[in-house]
Amino acid sequence: MKISFIGGGNMARALITGLLARGQAASDITVIEADADKRIELKDDFGVQSYDQLPAAANADVIVLAVKPQQLRDVAIFLGSLLDHQLVISIAAGVRCQDLIRWLGNYGAVVRVMPNTPAQVQAAISALFAASAVTAGQRQLAESVMKAVGMTLWLEDEGQMDAVTALSGSGPAYVFYFLEAMQQAGAELGLPAEQSRQLALETFLGAARLAADGTQDFATLRTQVTSKGGTTERALSSMESAGVKSSIIAAVQAAASRSRELGDVLGKD
Ligand SMILES: NC(=O)c1ccc[n+]([C@@H]2O[C@H](COP(=O)([O-])OP(=O)(O)OC[C@H]3O[C@@H](n4cnc5c(N)ncnc54)[C@H](OP(=O)(O)O)[C@@H]3O)[C@@H](O)[C@H]2O)c1
Structure with a gap:
């Protein structure tokens, strides 16, 4: 599986650590990170490829959006034109699938996830919600990515994500x-x-x-x-x-x- 992260901060680092521990090849991980120092650290710490330009993320099966919620709209508007087959996983707190799909130019293969900070020690609990266009195979893919940092559960109603955020997120x-x-x-x-x-x-x-x-x-x-x-x-x-x-x-x-x-x-x- 080729996986790209957009945003190489705390959560992306936790996920990369977990994925590498589960045998994911570092050469199949790409990180798009705005900060030059962080890009060097990501390469040095994990051996992953790190770039500052979004198009480098497109050659992946899964793209994880790991920027701050306030940064997500600009990223998604640009990313939409690069999407044709990829599963998009958003871990941004608060951003609803319908808004993300709209910003991505109506690209529907989106799974929204709420992890929590014990992800840093692979002890997270992550709640996942799949938009209607997500296939069974893509659900499995999303679950296997998030299992790299801990346990997972699926929500069938996105409205429950606010309760999850309040309970396990905070x-x-x-x-x-x-x-x-x-x-x-x-x-x-x-x-x-x-x-x-x-x-x-x-x-x-x-x-x-x-x-x-x-x-x-x-x-x-x-x-x-x-x-x-x-x-x-x-x-x-x-x-x-x-x-x-x-x-x-x-x-x-x-x-x-x-x-x-x-x-x-x-x-x-
Ligand atoms: N930490 C948690 O407990 C937690 C729990 C659940 C969900 N989340 C979600 O996880 C997401 C990431 O959180 P975090 O704590 O990892 O944040 P973070 O440490 O701030 O990481 C985000 C990184 O993305 C970079 N960035 C911003 N815009 C970019 C762009 N256009 N292209 C490439 N890189 C860009 C940021 O650079 P700059 O710093 O230069 O802006 C920063 O290095 C958030 O949406 C948050 O809601 C976090």
Whole structure:
């Protein structure tokens, strides 16, 4: 498979790392990147071909659009005339298929993806949505590209992409926020900062692994560590009184609403 990236930033680098680890030949990867220093780094780090002109991307089976959402329209308008057989994968947050297809001059072989930053360690969860013209073979191709950085799932309704953006796209930041609070609490209770960090982090990783390995739902797992009259019960009761769960739900809803707003703004031209 020949694959081109337009935009050689963080996400493209994560995908290239994952693809190379899965045996993709570096000689079949091309990156179009505006910044000259980044082009040199891409060549040095990965052995891929790197250019500053979009036409170099056209000789590929898959073209991944990995520029910032605000940069996508200009790229797509230029790219449209170069397309005849390629699958276009967009990872740009917020940009809807109908807008991208319009900017590409009604080129419909488009899959929209929302990955997340754990892609940098091949632990992403990516949600994919295929426009109606995408074939079964192209769906498989898109899935195999995104599997290079972690797990994948398909959405049948593009409207759900705002919820995905709010949950897993922005989600790593919520986890870091929670970890910051756990680390701070440990430090305020007298633990050295490094030990507090380690205890918070390993607890998170261990609990996540326990949940992932088993079949029990999150509420059951929580109940299992909450003895009557014990320390966990006291902590959870404090969280309930402070409205922590409802605040988290409201925060994720606010993120989804912002995602819808951004989609409207990005697609207005
Ligand atoms: N990071 C995340 O967590 C995450 C999660 C989900 C989705 N995404 C999406 O992934 C996309 C890429 O994110 P990122 O974090 O990798 O961004 P990034 O690091 O800014 O990378 C984008 C790169 O594309 C370059 N570029 C801009 N216009 C170009 C053009 N016309 N031709 C060639 N290269 C061009 C940029 O150069 P300049 O810097 O010089 O402009 C930059 O190096 C975004 O659309 C984002 O919404 C990111």
